[in-house]
Amino acid sequence: MNFSVNQRQPHSFQSVLCAIVAVTAVTTVISAGPVMAQGQPALPSDLSLVAAPLTTLSISSGAVNSNAADSSDSDDPFDDRGYLEIMGTSFGEIWSWTSYTMGTMFSAITPPTPAAMVKRFQDDEEKSPFFALIGYAGYKIKEIENGIGLPPDVTVKFGRIRNLSDADIDYIDRELSRWEKRDSGVVAEAQRAVISTLVSVNQSDSYVIDAVRLRVLPLPQVKFTLAPTEGGMSMENSVLLRAIQRLDRRLVDVQKRG
Amino acid sequence: MIRFLSVLIFFCLLVPLVRAEVIPPELLHDLETGKIERPKIIISGSDTMSPFNAEISRHLAAQWQIPHPEERLAGTHAGFVSFCSGIGAEYPDVVAATRRMRQTEFDVCAANGIVDLIEVPLGYSAVVFVAKRGDKTLKLTPKIIFQALAAEVPQGLTSFAQDLLVNPYETWQQIDKKLPADLINVVLPGHATGTHSIFDDVFMQGGCRTFTIIKLIFYEKERVALCTTLRGDGRVVEIAKDYEEQVPAMVIKGPPGTVGVIPYFYAVKNADSLQILPVNGIMPTPQSIESDAYEGVHTVYYYFKRAHMRNHDGVGVVRGLRQFIVESSSEAARAPGGYLEALGLTPLPADMRLAQRRAALRLERFSR
Numbered sequence: 263m264n265f266s267v268n269q270r271q272p273h274s275f276q277s278v279l280c281a282i283v284a285v286t287a288v289t290t291v292i293s294a295g296p297v298m299a300q301g302q303p304a305l306p307s308d309l310s311l312v313a314a315p316l317t318t319l320s321i322s323s324g325a326v327n328s329n330a331a332d333s334s335d336s337d338d339p340f341d342d343r344g345y346l347e348i349m350g351t352s353f354g355e356i357w358s359w360t361s362y363t364m365g366t367m368f369s370a371i372t373p374p375t376p377a378a379m380v381k382r383f384q385d386d387e388e389k390s391p392f393f394a395l396i397g398y399a400g401y402k403i404k405e406i407e408n409g410i411g412l413p414p415d416v417t418v419k420f421g422r423i424r425n426l427s428d429a430d431i432d433y434i435d436r437e438l439s440r441w442e443k444r445d446s447g448v449v450a451e452a453q454r455a456v457i458s459t460l461v462s463v464n465q466s467d468s469y470v471i472d473a474v475r476l477r478v479l480p481l482p483q484v485k486f487t488l489a490p491t492e493g494g495m496s497m498e499n500s501v502l503l504r505a506i507q508r509l510d511r512r513l514v515d516v517q518k519r520g
Numbered sequence: 521m522i523r524f525l526s527v528l529i530f531f532c533l534l535v536p537l538v539r540a541e542v543i544p545p546e547l548l549h550d551l552e553t554g555k556i557e558r559p560k561i562i563i564s565g566s567d568t569m570s571p572f573n574a575e576i577s578r579h580l581a582a583q584w585q586i587p588h589p590e591e592r593l594a595g596t597h598a599g600f601v602s603f604c605s606g607i608g609a610e611y612p613d614v615v616a617a618t619r620r621m622r623q624t625e626f627d628v629c630a631a632n633g634i635v636d637l638i639e640v641p642l643g644y645s646a647v648v649f650v651a652k653r654g655d656k657t658l659k660l661t662p663k664i665i666f667q668a669l670a671a672e673v674p675q676g677l678t679s680f681a682q683d684l685l686v687n688p689y690e691t692w693q694q695i696d697k698k699l700p701a702d703l704i705n706v707v708l709p710g711h712a713t714g715t716h717s718i719f720d721d722v723f724m725q726g727g728c729r730t731f732t733i734i735k736l737i738f739y740e741k742e743r744v745a746l747c748t749t750l751r752g753d754g755r756v757v758e759i760a761k762d763y764e765e766q767v768p769a770m771v772i773k774g775p776p777g778t779v780g781v782i783p784y785f786y787a788v789k790n791a792d793s794l795q796i797l798p799v800n801g802i803m804p805t806p807q808s809i810e811s812d813a814y815e816g817v818h819t820v821y822y823y824f825k826r827a828h829m830r831n832h833d834g835v836g837v838v839r840g841l842r843q844f845i846v847e848s849s850s851e852a853a854r855a856p857g858g859y860l861e862a863l864g865l866t867p868l869p870a871d872m873r874l875a876q877r878r879a880a881l882r883l884e885r886f887s888r
Contacts, residue, residue: 398729427740428622429721430729440812465623 391441392453398434399460400424401474413480420474426464434461456484467491544585547839556830557609557837561589561844565599566714568783569616569820571863572642579859580847586840589614595712597625600823604629607827613838615823618645618714619721626888636826639886640849641876643865646784647718647816648804649797650768655776656700658692660799662815666727667695668704669756671749674731682733687751692777702777703755707770709781710760719781720748722816723799768794784809785864809866820865822848826883842883849880 401420409415426434438454456474463486464470472489476482550556563573570593577588592602596617603615604625615621621629621639629637649660667673668689676682692699709715728734728747737743750756759766764782768790771780779797784804787796796804799815808814824845830836847853853860856867867873 397735424735424738424743425740427725427744428624429725429744430740431622432619432721433726433729436812443812462623467627 391437391450392457395434395437395441395457396420396460396474398430398437399457400426400430400464401460404473415480416478418476418478420476422470422472426461431461431465452482459486463488544587546585547587550834550839555833555835556839559838560587561614561838561840562592562612563589563614563616564592564594564602564612565614565616566596566618566717567593567712568618568645568714569593571785572820572860572865573616575859575863576844576848576853579853580840580843583847584840584843586843589844596714596717598712600625601628603823603825604632604634606632607634607825607837609837611825613825613828613841614844615821617821617823618718619818620821621823621886621888623888634825634827635885636883637886638824638826638845638880638883640822640824640845640880641868641872642820642822642848643854643860643867644809644812644817645820645865646804646809646814646818647715647722647781648784648787649799650771650780650782650787650790650794651778651797652772652774652776653793653795655778655795656702657795658699658777658779658797659801660779660797662723662727662799663730664692664695664699664727665723665799666747668692669706669724669750670728670747671751672746674733676733682731684733684746687753690755700777703775705755705757705774705778707757707759707767707774707778707780709763709767710758712760713763715763715781715783716758718816718818722818724748726815783864788864806866810869819868823886826885845880845883849877851877 400422402423403418404421405419407415407417407419409417434457438457441450441454456476460471460474468491469488470491471486473487475485475487477484547556547559551559563569570591573589573591577586580586581588592612593599593616596615596619599612599615599617600621603612605611621637626637629635649658649665651658667687670687672684673687673689674682675685675688689695689704691701691703693701708719725744725747728743734743734746737746750758757770759770764786767780767782768786771778772793780794787794787804802808802814804814804816809817822844824841828837829841830839850858851873852858854865854867854873855861855870858867861867868876
């Protein structure tokens with residue numbers, strides 16, 4: 263099985279993350295700006311003003327509570343940390359919150375990993391009538407394209423792996439009607455239409471559906487790739503055929519000599 | 521010698537009389553004037569349909585002057601092949617099929633100029649497995665059936681490391697530990713019969729397609745040959761003629777573990793000596809057949825050639841096709857309590873029957 267995972271995902275994620283971190287850092291600097299201008303030692307209370315909304319946010323997200331609790335320790339009058347050190351701690355808190363929040367957001371908008379997708383589709387082949395029937399219709403998953411972004415993108419490509427016998431067609435027809443009796447919903451109806459299209463087109467003499475691209479996210483879409491039934495032989499197949507023919511000739515020669 | 525000649529002359533004189541008796545005068549007149557090309561309807565198709573053909577013909581003959589049709593029953597596919605070969609007196613008028621016409625068969629018909637077909641579904645039937653009453657009940661599945669009967673079966677620990685080897689199974693228990701340790705013995709109708717064709721399509725190919733090694737074979741001809749070639753070591757016996765009598769008799773005489781394959785109608789007929797076996801845990805009953813829950817269910821059909829019907833001037837290939845359509849789609853034949861139900865056919869749902877009856881009476885063209 264071949265997985266083509268979109269390479270732009272980490273790129274776009276990093277750029278979005280960097281931009282948000284930069285904006286947050288600038289906000290911190292702007293908030294701390296007047297203190298620096300006065301040239302006074304940093305007041306913990308000033309920093310707590312910056313940290314306060316972060317604490318609130320972090321509680322709501324429920325992850326950096328311990329860091330938030332640490333930041334309240336800056337009220338300690340014996341805290342002899344330098345301004346830069348305190349800035350560093352603060353920046354760490356901001357980074358921690360940002361990374362967690364972004365992580366949560368990111369996981370909400372990203373599709374499952376390719377490995378999870380493969381497992382899910384394998385499970386579906388056994389459980390879902392659509393995946394079972396597309397298998398019986400002679401198609402198998404060849405690629406899963408898993409694009410991360412807003413919105414995320416998941417496309418499954420099925421390739422044709424076998425011709426159907428008349429009994430296979432009868433079986434699929436029968437399973438489709440059984441499925442219709444069980445589930446007459448819109449989604450199931452659309453899925454049945456995909457299977458019916460595959461079966462009926464492949465019965466024609468001139469064209470077959472060579473591949474099916476099923477986009478799951480963001481919006482469902484199906485694309486059929488039609489190919490002539492008797493297309494020309496590919497270069498690889500042609501080379502293989504010639505090699506087999508050469509081998510065959512040699513074997514005949516050997517037999518004659520023997 | 522004189523006696524022989526006198527007998528011969530007597531028979532020669534008798535033939536026209538018999539002919540005149542079998543063929544009604546109206547038909548004879550139509551034949552002589554060239555309005556019709558042949559006196560009898562020709563039905564091709566499955567021999568499983570023979571009882572239905574006979575019963576419908578009997579009812580037709582009671583109402584009309586239509587002689588009993590000539591039957592050329594060599595199997596559903598062979599029936600479609602001859603039916604779709606052309607238009608004219610030498611080609612059949614009706615196909616009695618144990619399954620729906622396939623796209624490929626329809627295309628052959630269309631290529632030969634037969635585009636006006638009328639389809640009449642008669643009802644549901646089923647192919648069932650039977651054993652001797654008193655034997656342990658075998659709980660079969662298509663996979664078990666394929667493994668018990670195929671010449672070559674997949675062997676190997678994992679689905680991706682399997683190979684096709686000569687069938688090694690001698691007892692049912694070797695296939696599934698829950699089955700009894702009786703020897704595998706199966707009696708089934710010959711290859712040309714409709715029942716065998718359904719058995720191949722539903723059970724042999726159905727069981728076969730569960731194996732990954734088979735699913736990976738691209739060409740269907742290669743796959744079908746592997747799936748439907750029966751073992752030749754004597755564990756499977758095919759009955760070419762009179763299987764409806766022979767199969768039950770052989771099952772009753774056979775040792776424990778002997779299984780027969782017959783149409784549901786004959787299984788019910790021999791219910792006192794045979795037990796019907798469940799497939800996938802479902803027993804074939806009128807309810808499970810009607811709901812399509814039982815695996816071996818199939819719908820039986822008639823296909824008529826409109827080009828062979830007589831036109832408004834009474835000119836055509838044969839008389840009686842329209843009457844045959846009317847009779848075969850009638851409620852008297854197909855409804856619950858109808859005469860076809862008495863022959864083991866499970867009636868179609870009422871709304872379906874009504875819609876199909878209307879379509880048949882309007883001579884609506886069948887399309888795929």
